[in-house]
Amino acid sequence: MALTDNLLKILDHVAYGYSGKALTLGIQELLLSDDYKKKLDKKLKKNFFNFSADSILKNLGFSKIDTLEYPGMDDAVISLDLNKKLPKKYHSRYDFIFDLGFMEHVYNVPEMMKSLHLLLKPNGKIVHFNPCQGTMNHGFYNFQPTFYFSFYKTCNYKNLKIFLIESK
Numbered sequence: 398m399a400l401t402d403n404l405l406k407i408l409d410h411v412a413y414g415y416s417g418k419a420l421t422l423g424i425q426e427l428l429l430s431d432d433y434k435k436k437l438d439k440k441l442k443k444n445f446f447n448f449s450a451d452s453i454l455k456n457l458g459f460s461k462i463d464t465l466e467y468p469g470m471d472d473a474v475i476s477l478d479l480n481k482k483l484p485k486k487y488h489s490r491y492d493f494i495f496d497l498g499f500m501e502h503v504y505n506v507p508e509m510m511k512s513l514h515l516l517l518k519p520n521g522k523i524v525h526f527n528p529c530q531g532t533m534n535h536g537f538y539n540f541q542p543t544f545y546f547s548f549y550k551t552c553n554y555k556n557l558k559i560f561l562i563e564s565k
Contacts, residue, residue, distance in 0.1 A: 417492030422499035425450035501536030
């Protein structure tokens with residue numbers, strides 16, 4: 398679960414107009430190349446060593462970033478098992494959700510997808526950055542583009558975009 402060069406390039410390219418309250422699934426690491434760190438230093442006029450995943454996301458325009466993690470794991474704002482039904486008190490709380498390598502580690506994917514849908518405010522947005530193919534022994538699943546299209550079209554989401562990135 399990390400912010401990577403490729404993810405930040407996609408977010409910059411798509412330019413959704415990031416604002417409001419965001420949720421990251423899992424504590425995010427920064428896995429950026431030295432070249433991308435220099436680019437961020439120049440763009441944001443800061444020394445990269447002062448960056449965190451939250452500071453980069455706030456710089457995109459989010460006013461607040463919460464983190465959801467499995468109970469007993471890293472220090473997170475929300476401790477929940479997304480294999481189970483989402484408590485109502487969490488419904489419609491977020492404008493944006495980042496699933497940056499979390500979903501493949503959850504066994505009950507249908508329940509998790511339902512929970513992500515419920516966590517979002519109306520017209521909210523979600524970014525999934527999950528393995529598609531060939532990631533042996535990493536999590537329980539790999540996800541094909543048709544999985545996302547089928548789920549989000551069924552739930553009447555608009556503006557669906559898929560980017561496939563070959564990892565090295």
